[in-house]
Amino acid sequence: MAITEARPAGRPDLAPIRTIRDVPVEEFYTSGHRTCQGCHSALLMKYLAKAAGPRTVTIGATGCMYVANTSYYATPWVIPWMHTQLGATGAAVIGAAAGYAVQQRKGKLPEEPINVIGIAGDGGGADMGLSAISAALQHTQYNALIILYDNESYANTDIQASGSTPWGAVTAFTPSGTVRRITQDRWKKNTPAMLVAGHPEARYIGSASAAFGVDVMNKIRTALRVGGPTYLHVHDACPKGWDFDPRYSRELGQLAVECGVVPLWEVVEGELRYNGITRQIVEGRRKRKPVREYLMRQGRFAHFTEDDIEYFQSKVDEMWEKWILPGFLPVAALPEGLPRPGRKLAAPADGAVDEGAAGEGAGEAAP
Amino acid sequence: MAVTEASKRFAQHEELITGTEAVAQALRLADVDVMAGYPIRPYDSVMSAVAKMIANGQMDADFIIAESEHSQFEIVKHASATGARVFVGSSGVGWMYAMEAIVVTAALRLPVVALVGNRALDDPGAFGVEHNDALAVRDAGWLLYWVAEGQEALDTTFLAYRVAEDARVSLPCALSMDGAFLTHSQHLVMVPEKDLVEAFLPPYDLKKRRFHPDNPISIAPQYNEDWVMETRKQSDAAMRRARGVIAEAYEELRRLTGRGDPNPFVETYRIEDADYVLIGMGTVAMPIKVAVDQMRERGKRVGFLRIKWFRPFPDEELRHFLHGRKGVGVVDRDYSYGSTRHGGAVYNEVRSALYDLADRPPVIGFIAGLGGREVSVEDVFRIQEQLERSAAGDLLAESAHWIGVRGPVE
Ligand SMILES: Cc1ncc(C[n+]2csc(CCOP(=O)(O)OP(=O)(O)O)c2C)c(N)n1
Ligand code: SF4
Numbered sequence A: 001m002a003i004t005e006a007r008p009a010g011r012p013d014l015a016p017i018r019t020i021r022d023v024p025v026e027e028f029y030t031s032g033h034r035t036c037q038g039c040h041s042a043l044l045m046k047y048l049a050k051a052a053g054p055r056t057v058t059i060g061a062t063g064c065m066y067v068a069n070t071s072y073y074a075t076p077w078v079i080p081w082m083h084t085q086l087g088a089t090g091a092a093v094i095g096a097a098a099g100y101a102v103q104q105r106k107g108k109l110p111e112e113p114i115n116v117i118g119i120a121g122d123g124g125g126a127d128m129g130l131s132a133i134s135a136a137l138q139h140t141q142y143n144a145l146i147i148l149y150d151n152e153s154y155a156n157t158d159i160q161a162s163g164s165t166p167w168g169a170v171t172a173f174t175p176s177g178t179v180r181r182i183t184q185d186r187w188k189k190n191t192p193a194m195l196v197a198g199h200p201e202a203r204y205i206g207s208a209s210a211a212f213g214v215d216v217m218n219k220i221r222t223a224l225r226v227g228g229p230t231y232l233h234v235h236d237a238c239p240k241g242w243d244f245d246p247r248y249s250r251e252l253g254q255l256a257v258e259c260g261v262v263p264l265w266e267v268v269e270g271e272l273r274y275n276g277i278t279r280q281i282v283e284g285r286r287k288r289k290p291v292r293e294y295l296m297r298q299g300r301f302a303h304f305t306e307d308d309i310e311y312f313q314s315k316v317d318e319m320w321e322k323w324i325l326p327g328f329l330p331v332a333a334l335p336e337g338l339p340r341p342g343r344k345l346a347a348p349a350d351g352a353v354d355e356g357a358a359g360e361g362a363g364e365a366a367p
Numbered sequence B: 001m002a003v004t005e006a007s008k009r010f011a012q013h014e015e016l017i018t019g020t021e022a023v024a025q026a027l028r029l030a031d032v033d034v035m036a037g038y039p040i041r042p043y044d045s046v047m048s049a050v051a052k053m054i055a056n057g058q059m060d061a062d063f064i065i066a067e068s069e070h071s072q073f074e075i076v077k078h079a080s081a082t083g084a085r086v087f088v089g090s091s092g093v094g095w096m097y098a099m100e101a102i103v104v105t106a107a108l109r110l111p112v113v114a115l116v117g118n119r120a121l122d123d124p125g126a127f128g129v130e131h132n133d134a135l136a137v138r139d140a141g142w143l144l145y146w147v148a149e150g151q152e153a154l155d156t157t158f159l160a161y162r163v164a165e166d167a168r169v170s171l172p173c174a175l176s177m178d179g180a181f182l183t184h185s186q187h188l189v190m191v192p193e194k195d196l197v198e199a200f201l202p203p204y205d206l207k208k209r210r211f212h213p214d215n216p217i218s219i220a221p222q223y224n225e226d227w228v229m230e231t232r233k234q235s236d237a238a239m240r241r242a243r244g245v246i247a248e249a250y251e252e253l254r255r256l257t258g259r260g261d262p263n264p265f266v267e268t269y270r271i272e273d274a275d276y277v278l279i280g281m282g283t284v285a286m287p288i289k290v291a292v293d294q295m296r297e298r299g300k301r302v303g304f305l306r307i308k309w310f311r312p313f314p315d316e317e318l319r320h321f322l323h324g325r326k327g328v329g330v331v332d333r334d335y336s337y338g339s340t341r342h343g344g345a346v347y348n349e350v351r352s353a354l355y356d357l358a359d360r361p362p363v364i365g366f367i368a369g370l371g372g373r374e375v376s377v378e379d380v381f382r383i384q385e386q387l388e389r390s391a392a393g394d395l396l397a398e399s400a401h402w403i404g405v406r407g408p409v410e
Helices: A040-052 A089-105 A122-128 A130-138 A191-198 A213-226 A246-258 A276-282 A291-295 A306-321 B019-029 B045-055 B069-081 B092-097 B099-107 B150-165 B194-200 B228-257 B282-297 B315-322 B345-354 B377-392
Strands: A056-061 A081-084 A115-121 A144-150 A204-209 A229-235 A265-268 A271-274 B012-018 B034-037 B062-065 B086-090 B113-118 B143-146 B173-178 B186-192 B266-269 B276-280 B302-307 B309-311 B327-332 B363-367
Touching: A040 A056, A040 A115, A040 A144, A040 A213, A040 A246, A056 A089, A081 A089, A081 B069, A089 A115, A089 A130, A089 A144, A089 A229, A089 B034, A089 B062, A089 B069, A115 A122, A122 A130, A122 A144, A122 A191, A130 A144, A130 A191, A130 A229, A130 B069, A144 A191, A144 A213, A191 A204, A191 A229, A204 A213, A204 A246, A213 A229, A213 A265, A229 A246, A246 A276, A246 A291, A271 A276, A291 A306, B012 B019, B019 B045, B019 B113, B019 B150, B019 B173, B019 B186, B019 B194, B034 B045, B034 B069, B045 B062, B045 B086, B045 B113, B069 B086, B069 B092, B069 B099, B086 B092, B092 B099, B099 B228, B113 B150, B143 B150, B150 B173, B150 B186, B150 B194, B150 B228, B173 B282, B186 B194, B194 B228, B266 B282, B266 B315, B276 B282, B276 B345, B276 B377, B282 B302, B282 B377, B302 B315, B315 B345, B327 B345, B327 B377, B345 B363, B363 B377
Parallel strands: A056 A081, A056 A115, A115 A144, A144 A229, A204 A229, B034 B062, B034 B086, B086 B113, B113 B173, B143 B173, B276 B302, B276 B327, B327 B363
Antiparallel strands: A204 A265, A265 A271, B012 B186, B143 B309, B266 B302
């Protein structure tokens, strides 16, 4: 009986993407959406559909990827898509995965691996849906991947601050005023690392950016391949919410990584790997760019003073220089007598291209 | 309840079980695939019962322990979309916590079956029965049934799946049960063997609406003003068709089990020649029936009508049974603040159902048993007295009568 099954069965055979030529040409997320120009969350939808392939069902929470994507008569989804409530992505994927698992066990459906992918925004996923995502990661007998597309605001309701909005950013709920310049006074929560710390049985949790398409697709494939309930947190440039010209989406997504604001990593079956540019920074082979280069390209930080930039930089520096595991574990020192873990790091997954390591990364067009 | 010849074709055995255990037995027999649970009394004992059956290998189903009611209802909603037969439930504030998922389940026309172990809505901390929790879905497109005893709990669970899953209906169904009085009290219940259920309950088949890679559809895209009215109207049509489907299914269940009273929508008790008819839902039937018997001995012509299906509402039956009576008294175990004549939800429905009758009876509202307070036989006598006085002339009474409230409360 599945209730006592410890290890997930029926995982898909999805080969790693080594070069751009391995990327499937078929599109399972096509025309018919009305997201903004340069929307990297929409680009992520395209990547996830490509990476997961036709034996996939997707479940999307309320947010831009629902409202701007699935207008009746014009759905871009070629694979099945179903709506779920704003805070319910974790529950929804477990319900669907259980539905398939039980029906396959009882012979009501043919046995095959079905990729169940849930899609949550940062508002829905990192705020109200966090408990359901956490619960999902404990139901280890089911195969389901939860992807949080982090555009750093409640974008669909007109850009309000979420727990994932960067410190100081102007949003509809956190304007910059004449008396209070900074009203977004919360530091961005580290959702993926929090999920790693709390769910030792989850076999895959990762952090990615839609600006690095091959890396994202490989992470999706790795997560689906290792199976169980898994989680991928993807940083997505949002021209409307961040207030910049849509043509710069990829550049800004990449800058976030280069400046060390968004680290890329994955924990695969208990092993932490830094990826791409992040890995180069961790290994000391690359210097972080100043955060100013990232912040000052966006209208949401236009009100920043030198002091604000400095504060932001100091927090990012702290994350890289003080934390025992950069970008991951906000602990500066271990108790007396405990050895500090070495900086020896695992190789990238399955020999996949270490995208970004080569410098600027492969160019990707915004949808 | 009489066991007729018909029921002997199907093996059944008698067990002394609680209301929720009766539901659990039905879930086992209905071969439910996916269930989700989250603790809240008094509904939760049904989940403990199925968990034990799964642990003992008597049932092959996945029981998913959710981290909240909201998740619980979303889990089964999505499992149901894949074609799995599902079960879920809650009580009181737990049911309200899930409300967002509950309303979309109906809008998506997924035949989820849920148990509401009726419980008062906090605050102040009140764990006893009140019907306001389940009544919150009365406008949401759920079929809604009030169970009154153990055997009915078991039989109606089969009925719920059969009706909810019927392609002509395709709506979720909530079974309501009075907390403690029914959920936790024991009854002698005939538990059928699998053959009966197989004869009655066809496998669930979503056909073209199944959420599966073989069927690349988008479920619940954005409609907005373009199509929402049409969708709502379709749900309404399904709710109307449900009446016929319920009657059909109920007749067959009666034939197979050899039990159940003749009317699928209401139960009537000594109303043929009654001048006055009391109306209620759930276990209040017990004290009312006892009081009716005693009042009849004293020569009073009183009867009782129990509403079983609250959605669809049995207005045809009410008109049929209640026209021309001297008075109708509706006993609500719920309250609707600020509503018409300060009455309960059932009172308002009943009054509305009878409005078109040329010989409509006066309808008087009573509020009783809130928060799990017992409704005694003496309370029913008091209700009857008030009913007679109000019906005889005090028709302009502005509000429902509260029964058994102590001291000055205004
Ligand atoms: C329970 C609930 N509360 C509020 C809303 C309103 N709402 C619709 S979309 C949305 C924004 C969601 O933000 P996020 O999850 O970050 O996704 P994004 O819009 O950024 O894509 C909100 C708050 C809702 N749909 N449901
Ligand atoms: S507001 Fe942002 S997330 Fe939403 S569609 Fe536009 S770019 Fe994409």
